Amino acid sequence: MNDTGAMVMVNALERRVHLAAVDAPPVILDADIAEELHELEAVSRDLETHTLSINTRRAYEKAWRSFGGFCVDLGLEALPAHPQVVRWYVAWMSTQVDDWGEPRFALATIRQHLAGIAERHLRDGYLDPTGHRAVSDLVRGLAKLRAARPVRKRPLVLDKVVRIVDSMTHDVYPAGVSATRDATALWLGFAGALRRSEAAGLRLNSLELHPGDGIHVHVGRSKADQDNSQPDVVVLPFGGTPRTCPPCAVHRWVALLRESATVDPRTRRQSLMSQLYGYQLDTHVCGADGGGQLIDGTDLASSAYLLRATYRNRKDARIHEAGVSGDALHTMLRRRMTEAGMNPSAYGFHSLRAGHVTQARRNGASTEEIMRAGRWQKAETVNVYDREFNPAARNSVMRLGL
Template structure:
């Protein structure tokens, strides 16, 4: 059999004739189509569209049928992806990417009422073999611990204009990632209404739907607790940034807030201090972490929110400004830093999961093995 041979594709039984439908059923069909768009996240839909286009192109080049596709056609596509390299000679498609591409091919077939060719044993066995051939340990971002976080924050120009505007936002973003253990996409998606001032706890954050809870059905509250020191107080960062957002239309008010900052004094209500904002200031669906623009003389806070990628870039920039090498770090370093710092300080895995919202202790165990190899390790009982 040559690659150009037309292969018989596996297909489901033919559909029965479509029944006559009235106007109401046509409207319900439109509603059902709209609901279907929410079965997958936007990122997943984009990835599947890209996967299908790539597969269609491959089939067109080699004269093969893409829909319905024969399992052998999919095997050849997997083999093709496995040998593609980039300009550095490294694999262009990781095993994870290849699996994602196959998921896109499967989704297209199933939506068309066809059998899934990617589930054939010849395809799954090929991917399994490639995974073993390329077996490597995942490279995880190194954690940023509390001392690292404070070093980054101290290097910012907080009480000067206009640099202090973006410094206030970036400090809050860092505390959201570290104390809140939020992923960058979760932090970027927060609105003012996501925040709730609590006189006993500090600030409650309602994360809502997220990567790990796309149905928004799990408990979603995380806490930014009052800090023992204003320098480690995440609620103070919330108050400072939200107050600046309220004053952003007036340059003098913004400058007055920045110059009046007492970074060594609570501004969140802790220790009898006067809070800068109230719950009424959070009664808005506008983004919490909003984009900023500044030059040497002025600063503006835009209406649109920042992206998760922008938060990642911001952290690396702030690390460089603090004299740190950011090459092994990312925004996820704040979340992994939360786990590592909490475990170093004696927190149980179940306590850690209350904040990270992991469903099991497995991920906490991974952090322990990567960054706390002596944690609960019998080697400490050898008497060395």
Template sequence: MDGVGGTTQARARELPEPVRAELDRRSGSVLIDTEHLAAVRRRFDDEQATALGRYLQASQSPNTLRAYRADWIAWSAWCTAEGRQALPADPLDVAVYLAAAAEQRRQTRDGVRWAYSPATLERKAAAIAAVHAAHGLPSPTRTDVVRLTLRGIRRTRRARPQRKRPVLLHTLEALLAERPAAGWPGEPARRRDALLLLMGFAGALRRGELAALTLDDVEVQVDPGTAEPVLLVDLAITKTDPSGVRQQRVVLPRGARPRTCAVCAFASWTELLELHATHGAGQLRTQLAGGSRKEQDVHRCHDFTGTWLADGQGRALFPAISRHGGIGTIAMSDRAVAKLVKRYAQRAGLDPDLFGGHSLRAGFATQAALGGASDREIMRQGRWSNPRTVHRYIRIANPLDDNAVTKLGL
């Protein structure tokens, strides 16, 4: 039963061209293949069939669809190689496939490890279930044989979760110190990255939430209690609310220091964006080509009221920037956000494998706990609904708080 997952992907490339073409056709739209869509078109007109396919795709995030596509190709290739039927699938075939995948190992620089974690195997099962559901077929993964197989894998493979290290305040300051030099061509990335790191940390934002932000999602207001500017960030779609039914809002106050003030970073970045939008890339380059500019250690957000850039056009708050300083129109992907954190960690002399996009969100919770914030306060800003998740961060930050071991008199 070798040839599962990554090995199966390699075997899929070795299959005859007609078979590979069939696999690609089957997995082209992930949730609904061309054959099924053609059957829909025979019953309904093109507009209705196209709408169905579009909304089925929109039911999952792009990241989930990418993962499901890879999982479905691997499953289809295994079925082709074993002479099984991928759709509709026999529950016993699915159970055997998952069990074989659980036995796979791969060579890493740290030695031989399991190729797939229990969580990844559960995602593979979810991909198979999603394709069946999109075709109006009962899910083979709901049967006892598949559920018990996954349970057995979890009980057998009690691996410690690989969590990313949190970016704490001192780490954040180290990352900010590693930004490109002021002036051209590093200035655009310098300003954008400062805002991204500060918003991700102070707002406890996920990498996908950062990547999806537009200029229309951020508003500068004056806090009536302190008379200081604050950033109001609206999150239209989040991991816990992918349909955007209840819009979530995050508030970012003025920082105590200009270097760690998200409002100042927003003012600096949008000032540059406005110059770029008004006068073009050439004028921006001319203005920034004077070389290094010394950052003033004073707040620049007191009189900032925002720019005209928030005009309902949905322009990306964090667009891609080329190494030559060119500001694009397409937003950074969530993967690019994670790579950015890793890149800055490496520049700061840290192990990039220990950090990722989640490090900013985890860093907020851990640093807030170190600062004495209650779990309710942490949950509010981080939009956590499960107290157990927050308690895990608090235990990491203050393992001896509310711990009876301190009462033993040792």
């Protein structure tokens, strides 16, 4: 046994000092045995790298860096960490918010960070501090707290919806393409009181032009479905002005969809451009005032998605065949709010549906009318909105003659 062989063994085992409560194996002085143990150590390290998927490993490393940074900032020891330190870390994570005032760490993320901390401790032969009751209780409490307080989206009432729509660039190519789609989506959410999944699921043939009402929207199923004996139909009424006219938005968007079907790219681009440049936002294009309509029933014959994904760069815009997702509509609303100079914190696509209820109530709508528009089965659901956002509605306090 030479000294070098013994040194190699010492280095190999040094990292394993904390593997167990018992002391690490003594340094082997026989060169052949030391050599063999050294190889076994190499094999065991190799095996170790296969225990976690690459993604999990990355997540754990990221969690560990975050925890390490937290400990460095506060002058605490990270390895081994005292359960109290982990408790503070959980508390810290639970209070972090993003730019929109929403929790920066979802509960699942917090649990993942704890798993990363546990993994690092166990790997290096320490007790897992996250398994301590004081830590697990804290996480359980946080889970209950977050579940008990569902974040109900604030309502977006009419003047705010108009402000968002007005802030978009409608008559310029290529920005106008997505603006036209987004205006349509906003009116579907507000006037139609549609949920995001319902709006995202609409097909062209879910819509029906109605000379008296504006547009009928068959929610959930298409109007071609004859077996649907009690279809959910919502109405997009003509607006008093083109600025607040949902049918106008639909007409403009469907006209763009029609132009986007042109196969030749250059012709398509030109027809989209001329369509957008020709938009006169102060004139009804839906036939509301007996004037012309941009689209007719034949434009609504297809079962293609109504709200589609768009792609744009600085010069060009494309409209895809694929529909948008409900999540994309939610993100769109928040981005459009930010662009309009509004704080989107506490708002989401559902704010449009909540806004419909609130605005209608303010304008004197009955519970029955609101239930009909929002397709609610129970009056209680409508009352929840009143309690939260409209406490003065249908409240005798307003009749005290004060």
